[in-house]
Amino acid sequence: MSKLKAAVFASGAGSNFQAIIEKRDLACEIALLICDKQNAGVIEIAKKHQIPTFIFSAKEFASKQAFEEKIVSELRKIEVSWIFLAGYMRIVGSTLLQAFPGKIVNIHPSFLPNFPGKDAIEQAYQAGVNTTGVTVHYIDEGIDTGPIIAQESVAIYSEDTEETLKKRIQEVEHELYPNVINQLLQQSEG
Incomplete structure (x- = not known):
């Protein structure tokens, strides 16, 4: 039986992408990287692992619907x-x-519903809270509002800087996300 195919969407350096593709027993084939930034570090990771990449610039399309239709076309192919x-x-x-109803999953660097949206690590650090975390959730029309699949908390220590906190959160992300992906894929096949 052939493995399910998945696409990863990324805009940045690609540390979570790297963690996903390096998981030994990943229950799917990462068949495509979708990226909206021409110079994103994640593109080099995809090249290194010989994963095809579709790079687009939203400005080249008349609307969000237009570029999403193009992405759907690439995914369907x-x-x-x-x-x-x-x-x-x-x-x-x-x-x-x-x-892709119920088949789009995100990882977010906070313990949702706290600190949704951009700069979640900075938001948590600036708020002076004792804990934040990592959340894996389904995507819906809102910003980080979809149903939660898994969460793990991360303590914020008094000696933390934003950078040390980010490093610890990424360590949790890199472990949690590939494991949750496998669980979801196994459940969908079972």
Whole structure:
């Protein structure tokens, strides 16, 4: 039986993408990277691992619907079943949501519902709270409002800097996300 195919959407350096593709027993094939930044570090990681990449610039399309239709077309060509967001800095619109209902998952660097949206680590650090965390959740029309799949808390220590906190959060992300992806894929096949 062939493995399910998944796409990863990313906009940045690609540390979660790297963690996903390096998981030894990953229950799917990462068949495509979708990236909206021409110079994102994640593109080099994809090249190194020989993963095809679709790079787009939103400005080249008339609307969000237009670029999402193009993305859906690319995903359908290679029969992608799941989408995993890994630092994709765009809000997913209804075109993608309708094409992949219940099959788009995101990782967010906070213990949702606390600190949704951009700069979640900075938000938590500035708020002076004792804990934050990592959340894996389904995508819906809101910003980090979809149903939560898994969470893990991360303590914020008095000696922490934003950078040390970010490093600890990423360590949790890199462990949690690939494991949750496997659980979801196994449940969907079972």
